[in-house]
Amino acid sequence: MIDLQWIRANTELAKSRHSKRPNTSSEEIEHLIALDASRRSAQGKLDEAKTEANAAAQEVGKLFKTGQKDSAELLREKTKELKATTASLEQAMREANDALNAHWIQLPNLAFDEVPEGKNEEDNQEIRRSDRPCKEASATHWEIAERLNLLRMDLGVKLSGSGFPVYVGGMAKLQRGLVSYFLDEANKAGYAEFQVPHLVNEDSARATGQLPDKEAQMYEATLDGLFLIPTAEVPLTNLYRDALIHENDLPIKLTGYTPCFRREAGSYGKEVRGLNRLHQFDKVEVVQIVPPRDSKAAHQDMVHHVEALLDALEMPFRILNLCAGDLGFAAGITYDFEIWSPGQSRWLEVSSVSNFGTFQTNRLRLRYRDQDNNKIKPHTLNGSALAIPRIVSGLLEQGWDGEVVHLPKVLHAYVGMDRLTKQDVRL
RNA sequence: GGAGAGGUGGCAGAGUGGUAAUGCAGCGGAUUGCUAAUCCGUCAUCGUCUAAUAGCGAUGCCCGAGUUCGAGUCUCGGUCUCUCCGCCA
Numbered sequence: 293m294i295d296l297q298w299i300r301a302n303t304e305l306a307k308s309r310h311s312k313r314p315n316t317s318s319e320e321i322e323h324l325i326a327l328d329a330s331r332r333s334a335q336g337k338l339d340e341a342k343t344e345a346n347a348a349a350q351e352v353g354k355l356f357k358t359g360q361k362d363s364a365e366l367l368r369e370k371t372k373e374l375k376a377t378t379a380s381l382e383q384a385m386r387e388a389n390d391a392l393n394a395h396w397i398q399l400p401n402l403a404f405d406e407v408p409e410g411k412n413e414e415d416n417q418e419i420r421r422s423d424r425p426c427k428e429a430s431a432t433h434w435e436i437a438e439r440l441n442l443l444r445m446d447l448g449v450k451l452s453g454s455g456f457p458v459y460v461g462g463m464a465k466l467q468r469g470l471v472s473y474f475l476d477e478a479n480k481a482g483y484a485e486f487q488v489p490h491l492v493n494e495d496s497a498r499a500t501g502q503l504p505d506k507e508a509q510m511y512e513a514t515l516d517g518l519f520l521i522p523t524a525e526v527p528l529t530n531l532y533r534d535a536l537i538h539e540n541d542l543p544i545k546l547t548g549y550t551p552c553f554r555r556e557a558g559s560y561g562k563e564v565r566g567l568n569r570l571h572q573f574d575k576v577e578v579v580q581i582v583p584p585r586d587s588k589a590a591h592q593d594m595v596h597h598v599e600a601l602l603d604a605l606e607m608p609f610r611i612l613n614l615c616a617g618d619l620g621f622a623a624g625i626t627y628d629f630e631i632w633s634p635g636q637s638r639w640l641e642v643s644s645v646s647n648f649g650t651f652q653t654n655r656l657r658l659r660y661r662d663q664d665n666n667k668i669k670p671h672t673l674n675g676s677a678l679a680i681p682r683i684v685s686g687l688l689e690q691g692w693d694g695e696v697v698h699l700p701k702v703l704h705a706y707v708g709m710d711r712l713t714k715q716d717v718r719l
Numbered sequence: 720g721g722a723g724a725g726g727u728g729g730c731a732g733a734g735u736g737g738u739a740a741u742g743c744a745g746c747g748g749a750u751u752g753c754u755a756a757u758c759c760g761u762c763a764u765c766g767u768c769u770a771a772u773a774g775c776g777a778u779g780c781c782c783g784a785g786u787u788c789g790a791g792u793c794u795c796g797g798u799c800u801c802u803c804c805g806c807c808a
Contacts, residue, residue, distance in 0.1 A: 332765085332766065332767090335765070335766055335777075335778095336766065336767070336776090336777095338766095339765090339766065339767085339776050339777040339778090340776080340777090342776085342777060342778090343776060343777075345788085345789095346738080346777090346789085348788070348789095349737085349738085349787095349788050349789040350737075350738075350788095350789080351788090352737090352788045352789070353737045353738090353788080353789070354737085356737090357737085364788090367788075368788045369788090370788085371788040371789085372788070374788090375788080536729060538729090538745095661729085661745075661746090663746095664746075664747095665745060665746040665747090665761095665762080666746095
């Protein structure tokens with residue numbers, strides 16, 4: 293959640309940054325400040341009442357000890373009355389606190405200054421693109437996959453439903469190879485590798501901002517109060533929930549491969565053809581936790597990491613600075629990576645690299661001590677490096693020669709072959 | 720899933736119902752040829768006051784209810800960890 297102390301001190305700035313997003317108003321910030329003020333005044337009143345009650349209770353103890361039974365009994369009756377007062381003030385305090393939290397937690401992060409104005413994806417700002425040529429009109433990846441018998445959506449439907457693909461032979465190996473390749477590259481770039489749970493509890497989902505915003509996006513195991521992760525960001529970042537670390541531990545750089553589960557309710561048509569949008573897909577994620585002064589550099593660092601991966605895979609790509617309207621709930625700034633799909637003649641998102649500022653830190657209750665022993669809120673960042681099926685669809689369309697799919701050199705050793713050919717698996 | 724034991728600050732670790740010891744680490748200071756040692760202070764959160772400190776108040780002993788004038792301590796429910804049993808890749 294956004295930083296309340298900062299907003300108190302920089303109210304006007306907060307309003308303008310908040311209002312950059314569509315469907316927001318500066319009244320929401322004013323309301324937040326008002327709720328905070330009434331919470332604090334409620335606490336003041338409660339504190340006063342409790343001071344009195346505490347003193348009285350102590351006095352009773354003393355009177356009993358010194359044998360003054362009568363006056364003790366008298367005072368005891370009085371403190372009972374005090375109790376009623378504090379009880380009602382306590383109730384008021386709780387209500388003020390709940391009202392504050394209810395409003396606070398549903399406010400999105402403040403957009404960074406560098407975020408362009410805008411309502412939707414049309415207003416995103418292109419940062420740069422690779423100089424690799426974008427091939428024209430080839431076959432789509434689902435046509436290629438069908439020709440080579442690499443993908444069986446129908447079997448996935450039988451097992452689970454639409455959006456749960458079954459990959460066959462070389463395509464399965466390709467995905468496994470990509471996971472290894474991406475993890476190796478992340479390791480080389482200094483990210484420590486983790487294997488984490490694929491189901492998380494409510495606290496974890498709230499801390500990274502999936503709740504309450506994206507409740508409908510996640511699969512939920514209601515019987516156990518667990519959510520299937522929509523991204524490895526959730527378990528990886530939550531490793532540092534409720535933690536007090538030291539500046540010397542920073543920067544923290546984590547990576548992990550997990551499947552990602554997304555309900556994607558309401559998607560349809562060409563959006564969901566082939567591998568475009570899935571309920572389950574594999575992804576390698578990178579996460580950084582850094583001192584506030586370093587977060588912009590860390591963001592660039594992650595962008596360069598993703599860029600290098602796409603270059604090694606010989607992919608034509610472009611980088612977009614998402615406008616305020618397209619920015620996710622928890623993000624302060626996001627760069628999207630899109631690769632060119634010659635089969636579909638459009639750009640497809642393969643990575644999102646975001647800086648969250650202190651938004652997640654506040655929910656995580658994560659702090660670090662600096663050299664002077666001050667407690668500081670670090671910034672968190674994460675990015676896909678990379679989402680596997682979208683890369684696979686790109687590789688299929690880019691490498692297709694009408695007969696086989698040629699794989700980029702860097703993958704030959706990882707996949708154990710230099711091309712994908714027709715699979716003769718029978719089902 | 721069953722039985723038992725336990726959960727106290729960054730860490731370790733005390734605490735007959737009367738309002739959270741002590742040690743270590745950290746931070747500030749004092750002393751000191753250097754290093755080390757020693758001494759004093761500080762060292763959870765929120766609020767209040769302030770330019771900022773100091774000060775003052777409240778909260779805080781896994782979470783939530785309850786008993787009581789007063790709960791780390793007593794009662795109930797939950798949760799997590801450990802040990803044993805059962806089941807199991």
